[in-house]
Amino acid sequence: SDRSIDMVLTDINMPEMDGLTLLNKIAEMDLILKAVVMSAYGDMDNIRTAMNRGAFDFLIKPIDLDDLEITIDKTLAFIGQTRTRQQELETARERLQYQAFYDSLTGLPNQSLFLDYIQQCLSQNRPFAILSLDVERYRLIKSSLGRTIGEQLLVEMVDRLRTCIPLNTTLSRTGSDEFAILLDNLSQTKDAHFIAESIHQSLSKPFVIEGEVISSTTRIGIAYSDMNYEQPADYLQAADTAMESAKKQGMGSTAFFDRQMHSVAIKRLQVEADLARAISTEELILHYQPIVSLADAKIVGFEALVRWQHPTRGLISPGEFISVAEQTGLIVSLGKWVLEEGIKHLSLWRSQFPYLSDLTVSINVSGLQLFTPDFIEILERLLQKYEVTGNILKLEITESILIDNAEAAKKVFEQLKQGNIQLCLDDFGTGYSSLAYLHNLPIDMLKIDRSFINSMLASQRNLRLVNAILNLTESLGLQAVAEGVETREQMQKLQELDCQFAQGHFFAKALPADAIIPLLEREVIIDS
């Protein structure tokens, strides 16, 4: 078994162990080591056996010294080559393994290795605490100052983080702008919040990178091992949940995962499991909220809003399950169902009320759904199936999905425009630099977010903002819908400001499809 043996030279007939048995042993011990066998002339059977057992070569006695030298050189060269190749393979394997478990930018363990470390604590019953932190405004920094500066920022942040945590503590990059720390001995665990505090302090000093002064704080969520979850990922998720709640407390804050978050998390898991079933068993239902023209109070269309008729929990609003659906990918099948249901009803109303030929249905489309490769194809097929033309279908897309995907979105939008489909930017005003998109994207309509409408009469600033958005849409030749109109005063103000369309509880809440028929009947009467 000694690796320092370079090769074996053996006779066949030997005391204690004969050469053929030795060959078997060598093959068991070391796949690379080779033997050269010496045998008397005419001993053909033995030679054949030796070759079968992996002998590299054989020499016939009496042995010629030149022959011996050549054979030894040849054998050593072969073994040497095999060893080198093996080492190269080993290095390549290590490199691959490294890439699978370490982040190439910072050299830190990635999320899967981090989860491994949590698993180790769990199996050894070692108490631990997890700190999850995210870099505030990282995406914004990256998109405004460039990728290189963004990455440099992360690297310098890691340096600072290291000074705040005990030596040999696992620090991991768990996402593009997320880090996690595993404190896995009791005294450290007790100090988790002190460590969080020192991280906040250390990061509060601005970074100077290539002459740019950047301040970027973090939010920290802390979770402890006493939650008795089974999966490592559940603990990391718990720390993330706490981090999300720290977001609400503002910059540079820390939050602990607590019982209440725990029950929210449990509920989420239930929703997740239930939702998959709900989509296939038709527990979903669409409600429709009228959109009215402010000039003449006529209904111009409806926004389809999904609800979940849960067998035990009753009607659940999308606020509770859309984000779960988005995180799990279920939104794609959910969205497909909504699309078909909405188009089906639009087609039905059209045939019942041919007089209202401009009636539209607006359907909310989530980013994930928009970017599935067969989205356009499915949509076209549905329009054909229900004999609906693209111009009366509106797709509502939130401004926020444009931040990371402006180019990809542009492509899809352009394809949709070829089918004459109308595009609305939803929740307008709540995103980042909204104006930049408007020139570039083929958009037809902006939906002014509810938060501006319900505060515009109390806040001069928001009133000016609504006014500015309306001027903007006019000058760009777009249409505008005010969302969430709840009072007559709001409606009147919007009329004064020349807003074209509105929706909200003041006009009607979202209603089941069969409640829409009487509304449309009334429209026809008013009109004729």
Ligand code: C2E
């Ligand atoms: P959204 O697209 O901004 O939809 C408008 C929301 O405001 C709806 O809530 C609607 O019921 C509510 N609303 C309408 N008028 C008023 C009002 O006067 N006052 C108040 N306080 N609220 C009003 P809903 O139905 O709970 O939907 C919430 C969000 O869920 C939607 O926001 C949308 O982002 C999402 N969503 C709903 N249906 C779908 C869907 O089919 N697919 C996708 N991807 N998302 C959906």
Ligand code: CA
């Ligand atoms: Ca919407």
Ligand code: CA
């Ligand atoms: Ca909206």
